[in-house]
Amino acid sequence: MELNLCLTRLALVALVVSVPAAATLGEDVSSVRTDRTQLQGTLQITGAAKFAVHEIQLPSGTVVRQYVSPAGMVFAVSWRGPSLPDLRQVLGRYFEQYTEAVKTSDGGPGPRVTQQPGLVVQSGGHMRAFFGRAYVPKLLPRGVLAGEIQ
Incomplete structure (x- = not known):
């Protein structure tokens, strides 16, 4: 039990001191543009009828994706790479x-897995191989399933 508590605290510290990241969950699409500029990352945008994906490649190699609704709201984020993004900024x-x-x-x-009525966060990995996603269920556009957030 003490080991689990220690690991939980270590994970929280890692979340707070991670490398800077990307758009903010629950904010509008302008947060994606601002972060791409500040991070000097490469931005790639792909669109679909239900949402657009704004993907930023961080200098660390981590890729952060922001899922933007047709109304311009970031309803989900995901990450994969050698370092955690700054979850304070992302969330x-x-x-x-x-x-x-x-x-x-x-x-x-x-x-x-942290699942609450207003927020779902799934994260895992180990040194140099982190992954995760977060979304706000009530912000999911009509017809979008959580499984579409990669």
Whole structure:
């Protein structure tokens, strides 16, 4: 139990001191443009009828994807790469809700799933190979399933 608590605290520290990242969950698409400029990352945009994906390649090699609704709202984010993005920036106003949920979870090994009515975060990995996604269920555009967030 003490080892699990220690690992949970270590994960929280890693979240706070991670490399700078990308757009903010629950904000408009302008946050994607601002972050791409500040990060000096490469931006690629792909569109579909239900949403657009704004993908930023960070200098670290981590790729952060922002899922933007037709209304211009970032409803989900995902990441994959050698370092964690700055989850405080990525999750924005949802960051505190996420960290509180992590503190009260069992802290077992393996990928972490934090599922609440207003926020879902799934993350895992190990040094040099992190992955995850976060989304706000009520912001998902009509017809979009959580499984489409990669």
